[in-house]
Amino acid sequence: MNTPFDIPENPDSACRPPSAKDFLVDRIFRALARIGVALILALVFALIFEVGRKALPGMEKHGFDVLFGTVWDVNQGKYGILPAIWGTLYSAFIALLIAGFFGVSMAIFLTQDFLPAKLAAVFRTIVELLAAIPSVVYGLWGIYVVIPAIRPLTAWLNSELGWIPFFGTSLSGPGLLPAALVLAIMILPTVAAVSQDALTSVPMKTKQAAYGLGTTHWEAILKVMVPSAATGIFGSLVLGLGRALGETMALAMLVGNANTITVSLFAPANTLAALLALNFPEAGPTEVEVLMYAALVLMFITLLVNVLGSLLMLYAQRGNK
Amino acid sequence: MKRLMKSAALAVSVSLFASSAFAESVRLTGSGASFPAPIYLTWFKDFSKNTAGVTVDYQSKGSGAGVQDFLNKTVDFAASDSAMKDEEIAKVAEGVQLLPMTAGEIVLAYNLPGNPKGLKLPRDVYSDIFLGKITQWNDPKIAAANPDLKLPATPITVVVRADSSGTTAVFTKHLSAINPAFKEALGEGNTVNWPATDKFIKSPKNDGITATVRQTPGAIGYIEYGFAKLAKVDFAVLQNKAGQYVVPNAESGAEALAAVKMPENLVAWLPDPDGAKSYPITSYTWMIFRKDNGNPAKAKAMRDMIEYSLTEGQKIADSMGYIPLPPSVVEQVRKASANIQ
Amino acid sequence: MTDLSQPATALPSLQRRFEGRALRSIILTSLAWFTAIVASVPLLSVLYMLITKGGARLNLEVFTELPPTGFEMGGGFGNAMAGTFVMVGIAAAIAVPVGILAAVFLAELGPDSKLANASRFAAKMLTGLPSILAGVFAYALVVMTTGTYSAPAGGVALAVLMLPIVVLTAEEAMKMVPKIMKDAAYGMGCTRAQVIMKIVLPTGLPAILTGVMLAVARAAGETAPLLFTALFSNYWIYHDGSLAVMNPTASLAVLIYNFSGMPFDNQLELAWAASLVLVMIVLLVNIVSRIFGKPKY
Numbered sequence: 001m002n003t004p005f006d007i008p009e010n011p012d013s014a015c016r017p018p019s020a021k022d023f024l025v026d027r028i029f030r031a032l033a034r035i036g037v038a039l040i041l042a043l044v045f046a047l048i049f050e051v052g053r054k055a056l057p058g059m060e061k062h063g064f065d066v067l068f069g070t071v072w073d074v075n076q077g078k079y080g081i082l083p084a085i086w087g088t089l090y091s092a093f094i095a096l097l098i099a100g101f102f103g104v105s106m107a108i109f110l111t112q113d114f115l116p117a118k119l120a121a122v123f124r125t126i127v128e129l130l131a132a133i134p135s136v137v138y139g140l141w142g143i144y145v146v147i148p149a150i151r152p153l154t155a156w157l158n159s160e161l162g163w164i165p166f167f168g169t170s171l172s173g174p175g176l177l178p179a180a181l182v183l184a185i186m187i188l189p190t191v192a193a194v195s196q197d198a199l200t201s202v203p204m205k206t207k208q209a210a211y212g213l214g215t216t217h218w219e220a221i222l223k224v225m226v227p228s229a230a231t232g233i234f235g236s237l238v239l240g241l242g243r244a245l246g247e248t249m250a251l252a253m254l255v256g257n258a259n260t261i262t263v264s265l266f267a268p269a270n271t272l273a274a275l276l277a278l279n280f281p282e283a284g285p286t287e288v289e290v291l292m293y294a295a296l297v298l299m300f301i302t303l304l305v306n307v308l309g310s311l312l313m314l315y316a317q318r319g320n321k
Numbered sequence: 322m323k324r325l326m327k328s329a330a331l332a333v334s335v336s337l338f339a340s341s342a343f344a345e346s347v348r349l350t351g352s353g354a355s356f357p358a359p360i361y362l363t364w365f366k367d368f369s370k371n372t373a374g375v376t377v378d379y380q381s382k383g384s385g386a387g388v389q390d391f392l393n394k395t396v397d398f399a400a401s402d403s404a405m406k407d408e409e410i411a412k413v414a415e416g417v418q419l420l421p422m423t424a425g426e427i428v429l430a431y432n433l434p435g436n437p438k439g440l441k442l443p444r445d446v447y448s449d450i451f452l453g454k455i456t457q458w459n460d461p462k463i464a465a466a467n468p469d470l471k472l473p474a475t476p477i478t479v480v481v482r483a484d485s486s487g488t489t490a491v492f493t494k495h496l497s498a499i500n501p502a503f504k505e506a507l508g509e510g511n512t513v514n515w516p517a518t519d520k521f522i523k524s525p526k527n528d529g530i531t532a533t534v535r536q537t538p539g540a541i542g543y544i545e546y547g548f549a550k551l552a553k554v555d556f557a558v559l560q561n562k563a564g565q566y567v568v569p570n571a572e573s574g575a576e577a578l579a580a581v582k583m584p585e586n587l588v589a590w591l592p593d594p595d596g597a598k599s600y601p602i603t604s605y606t607w608m609i610f611r612k613d614n615g616n617p618a619k620a621k622a623m624r625d626m627i628e629y630s631l632t633e634g635q636k637i638a639d640s641m642g643y644i645p646l647p648p649s650v651v652e653q654v655r656k657a658s659a660n661i662q
Numbered sequence: 663m664t665d666l667s668q669p670a671t672a673l674p675s676l677q678r679r680f681e682g683r684a685l686r687s688i689i690l691t692s693l694a695w696f697t698a699i700v701a702s703v704p705l706l707s708v709l710y711m712l713i714t715k716g717g718a719r720l721n722l723e724v725f726t727e728l729p730p731t732g733f734e735m736g737g738g739f740g741n742a743m744a745g746t747f748v749m750v751g752i753a754a755a756i757a758v759p760v761g762i763l764a765a766v767f768l769a770e771l772g773p774d775s776k777l778a779n780a781s782r783f784a785a786k787m788l789t790g791l792p793s794i795l796a797g798v799f800a801y802a803l804v805v806m807t808t809g810t811y812s813a814p815a816g817g818v819a820l821a822v823l824m825l826p827i828v829v830l831t832a833e834e835a836m837k838m839v840p841k842i843m844k845d846a847a848y849g850m851g852c853t854r855a856q857v858i859m860k861i862v863l864p865t866g867l868p869a870i871l872t873g874v875m876l877a878v879a880r881a882a883g884e885t886a887p888l889l890f891t892a893l894f895s896n897y898w899i900y901h902d903g904s905l906a907v908m909n910p911t912a913s914l915a916v917l918i919y920n921f922s923g924m925p926f927d928n929q930l931e932l933a934w935a936a937s938l939v940l941v942m943i944v945l946l947v948n949i950v951s952r953i954f955g956k957p958k959y
Contacts, residue, residue, distance in 0.1 A: 046799070075514070135884075
């Protein structure tokens with residue numbers, strides 16, 4: 001990365017017309033910038049190509065059996081990732097439900113003049129700092145704080161309301177609910193921050209017009225502000241979902257790694273990312289093919305959700321202009 | 322900015338250069354079984370400290386991962402509780418030397434309210450627990466063997482390995498030997514298809530199972546004796562082939578090892594050892610080396626490390642919850658280590 | 663008569679409705695306060711655990727000692743901190759120059775070109791890339807080629823995650839540079855390279871650094887990409903007089919993951935202490951970057 005630049009000692013010398021050398025430097029610099037930008041594209045293609053190439057033998061060999069199989073048994077050569085796909089989607093949706101409620105509420109709370117500016121900044125920082133804590137620390141916290149904390153409640157729910165499928169089993173320790181709770185905390189900053197942006201970008205006039213019509217504070221928020229920012233808020237949820245789908249460490253530590261499909265919140269489950277994290281280090285050649293296949297599926301799902309989220313955000317920005 | 326990039330580039334190139342040019346010291350990397358990891362790590366740390374210019378780095382990843390690393394040539398040696406399959410050995414052109422380095426016992430660690438010690442488990446009961454057939458702690462069969470214990474009416478949470486594990490291989494080999502239904506349903510191997518109920522949860526490595534059992538009321542899991550001892554979890558007294566209930570310790574393990582003769586290839590299994598005092602789930606654990614390392618300095622470091630483990634290393638085995646190798650096996654291993662060149 | 667009574671009945675009903683609205687406002691406001699306070703609980707709980715559990719173990723020894731083996735007492739994670747610094751350094755050495763050059767193109771040279779639009783979109787997709795996939799990629803690219811777990815392999819994986827953050831924040835930063843300043847420089851006959859090097863980059867530097875710092879903070883805390891690229895090591899990366907980069911390398915994040923699953927109190931205490939140190943490093947970098955400028959991502 002050694003660019004042949006010489007910054008002139010006298011900054012005023014920029015005033016003289018560019019010399020031949022300056023033009024050469026200019027061309028090299030522009031070429032380098034072009035290479036830099038092309039590298040990003042190349043990286044995305046390399047990612048898809050590398051994973052795709054390594055997944056291809058597995059796809060040819062197993063086809064859709066991998067996607068719809070429910071058994072993961074290396075001895076019999078059965079590799080089904082349906083439980084992991086189900087666990088990925090299910091845990092992400094539960095997390096989104098929780099984070100969506102809290103995140104959007106927070107965004108309303110922080111942008112709609114409920115608090116003095118300084119106090120709002122404190123709350124905003126608290127939520128933003130949630131994003132700074134590494135996943136593995138959340139995992140550790142989840143094992144030693146969240147699981148013991150929710151154990152009594154889950155035991156009560158299971159014994160009293162066990163007929164509801166969501167509470168159908170007792171919580172042994174690691175399981176879907178602790179994983180989803182921690183996941184919700186991890187995506188809360190994304191949902192809250194993007195929703196705040198959406199709400200603050202609604203023109204002031206819109207709100208003033210609502211007040212002019214005699215609405216209360218909350219009527220203005222729920223009937224005018226939130227609908228106006230709806231696309232952006234929805235975009236925040238989709239981006240949060242994208243983040244939840246790909247989260248790895250906290251889930252690998254909390255979800256229980258059981259290859260079962262269940263609706264019970266207290267049962268152990270598995271996710272694609274956790275499957276990769278735990279099985280990749282020891283996989284033989286045939287397993288690597290299937291894991292690459294799983295990686296491709298994960299890449300496809302997150303890509304789909306992120307593209308959707310980005311398009312929504314783009315649409316929201318245009319709408320506000 | 323430019324200066325920053327330059328210095329960064331310089332730092333990277335210097336470091337790359339340094340690693341290749343001044344690498345007079347030998348660094349051995351190994352990975353694999355978590356079952357003997359505590360004792361291996363202690364050996365390697367002491368050996369590295371006492372041997373100028375040699376460092377041995379070992380990562381506990383599980384036996385399956387170690388063998389895979391060995392085949393991928395990302396490590397110099399591996400460790401496995403399930404030795405190595407013949408078709409895997411055939412893939413290594415340099416030749417493979419398996420050396421048993423220590424032995425251990427697999428105990429069934431449990432977590433029950435009030436921490437009752439000395440839970441007795443008959444052979445049919447513990448195999449049925451891992452088959453998912455016995456699911457409650459107050460099952461009549463468990464109660465019959467433990468008239469003095471007050472057993473809770475809670476479900477049994479079975480903690481099994483999430484990764485490819487030699488400990489699992491040894492354990493399932495034993496269960497298959499004592500229970501035909503288990504052999505039929507699950508068989509044996511580094512990974513088996515455990516019953517798909519929500520009461521079977523998975524955790525990586527011996528460490529993970531021990532930690533999960535410790536945190537989960539009503540849990541049972543299979544781990545190496547040393548882990549149970551050091552982590553202070555309760556473990557069951559198991560019924561052996563002769564029908565006796567045996568506490569895992571160095572004596573009962575040595576009794577079990579004495580029941581089999583070590584063959585020429587240094588791979589001996591004890592799926593269900595004879596002897597009234599033998600602990601039923603006892604196994605050797607192996608280190609795996611290439612016969613031809615193409616690097617005399619490394620090969621010498623390996624042989625020195627093996628010699629250290631066979632002499633000084635065996636002395637600490639008992640205190641860490643492992644079984645010292647019988648003297649005859651030590652001799653066999655020492656002779657075979659000459660094959661590592 | 664009836665005409666007169668109608669407004670009389672209508673009036674109180676209007677009042678009731680108004681009271682209902684006010685009541686609902688109060689309920690919703692309390693709900694908003696409630697959610698805000700509940701949402702603050704996790705952070706406070708995490709910090710409380712880190713300070714009480716990790717702080718109890720924090721001493722000078724943990725920064726200088728090697729991790730304890732199996733059943734050993736004492737020990738620390740000095741080598742893991744060193745490994746984290748080296749690998750984040752390697753990642754930054756790759757991602758920062760490439761990222762800034764790419765941002766120059768996106769912001770200045772061809773902001774609306776097809777190449778720029780495609781790359782910008784690609785960078786946005788990369789921000790959402792599951793970190794484990796960066797590890798899968800670096801494993802296939804570096805570990806399989808060099809035949810060993812190493813610090814550069816971990817660095818490449820982290821660079822994949824840093825790059826989009828650097829690109830997108832640097833682009834924003836450069837776009838913030840007032841057009842008048844650039845026009846003035848062009849007016850004096852400067853080439854584009856000169857304008858960028860002398861006007862755009864220096865002016866946008868604080869905001870660019872903010873992006874770099876955020877990327878560094880993210881990379882320092884990542885575990886998944888390092889699990890099977892750098893693996894872990896029980897020794898120092900600087901060893902016997904040489905920097906052993908082409909060997910498995912320790913990192914704080916992987917140490918926390920390994921020790922968190924262990925049943926031994928000594929290792930668990932170290933996991934909490936390492937978490938405290940890691941969070942302090944990440945928060946410190948975050949706060950410093952906030953002082954530099956207002957983060958966007």
